[in-house]
Amino acid sequence: MELSARVVTVMRGQYPALSRVSLALQEGQLVAICGPNGAGKSTLLAALAGIEFPELGAISLDGTLLAAIPPRERAKRIGFLPQTGEIAWDMSVARLVALGRLPQGDGERADGKAAIERALLACDLATLAGRPVSSLSGGERARVLLARALAGEPRWLLADEPLAALDLAHQLRMLRVLHAAAAEGRGVVLVLHDLALAMNHADRVIVLDNGELVTDGPPDRALTAKVLAQVWGVEAHWIGEPGQRALTMRP
Numbered sequence: 001m002e003l004s005a006r007v008v009t010v011m012r013g014q015y016p017a018l019s020r021v022s023l024a025l026q027e028g029q030l031v032a033i034c035g036p037n038g039a040g041k042s043t044l045l046a047a048l049a050g051i052e053f054p055e056l057g058a059i060s061l062d063g064t065l066l067a068a069i070p071p072r073e074r075a076k077r078i079g080f081l082p083q084t085g086e087i088a089w090d091m092s093v094a095r096l097v098a099l100g101r102l103p104q105g106d107g108e109r110a111d112g113k114a115a116i117e118r119a120l121l122a123c124d125l126a127t128l129a130g131r132p133v134s135s136l137s138g139g140e141r142a143r144v145l146l147a148r149a150l151a152g153e154p155r156w157l158l159a160d161e162p163l164a165a166l167d168l169a170h171q172l173r174m175l176r177v178l179h180a181a182a183a184e185g186r187g188v189v190l191v192l193h194d195l196a197l198a199m200n201h202a203d204r205v206i207v208l209d210n211g212e213l214v215t216d217g218p219p220d221r222a223l224t225a226k227v228l229a230q231v232w233g234v235e236a237h238w239i240g241e242p243g244q245r246a247l248t249m250r251p
């Protein structure tokens with residue numbers, strides 16, 4: 001089972017936001033997409049989710065062009081959480097999370113309800129379920145949006161900076177949930193700015209810069225001091241044990 005991009009170019013006006021990017025993602029892994037501001041991370045994630053159609057190249061899911069898969073079927077198989085945590089309509093947390101079952105159409109049936117309940121619990125939302133989303137804090141809202149994506153229990157979960165607004169304990173909790181989803185055989189792809197999270201928790205890291213793929217591999221090979229200098233322009237190095245690494249930087 002594979003989600004792949006073949007020489008994908010996405011234009012923004014005259015300039016490419018993504019330029020000839022090729023990669024193949026496998027289920028069962030947690031993959032981090034990293035890179036500086038404007039590198040093309042959100043564009044790549046949206047293209048992989050079928051939200052954005054590339055001008056050149058192709059995105060395929062299990063060998064079928066994404067563009068050829070009907071939108072509802074695509075939404076069943078690929079859950080997408082965009083970077084902007086905007087919520088258009090005010091409603092209760094439980095109702096918003098239930099929208100994650102729309103592609104399946106079973107939000108009122110036992111299977112759907114159980115999946116919604118699992119997502120609410122996974123994101124520590126049980127006590128907030130009856131609250132209007134407009135009354136929540138930024139981090140609470142971010143957990144609700146992640147829960148909506150999880151409620152669909154898609155084969156692929158693509159999330160753009162899902163942990164950025166979360167406190168330390170909830171970051172860890174959500175990482176465990178995302179790891180568990182990968183261990184169940186789902187594909188989990190996260191855009192992450194926090195390179196220590198990527199280093200310690202991802203199975204694979206993809207680094208983009210200026211719309212181009214710079215490195216793609218295990219975290220310790222993709223996020224070397226040399227890559228940090230070349231891509232982020234910082235003099236930094238890793239300390240600590242594998243799985244508990246921290247980044248030290250010269251000011």
Ligand SMILES: Nc1ncnc2c1ncn2[C@@H]1O[C@H](COP(=O)(O)OP(=O)(O)OP(=O)(O)O)[C@@H](O)[C@H]1O
Binds near residue numbers: 013035040041042
């Ligand atoms: N609507 C737009 N019009 C013009 N250029 C755009 C538009 N949206 C994005 N871009 C450009 O496309 C490039 C890639 O943007 P993208 O949002 O994918 O970057 P990113 O790596 O996700 O950045 P960030 O870390 O800041 O979220 C950037 O140079 C950005 O300025």
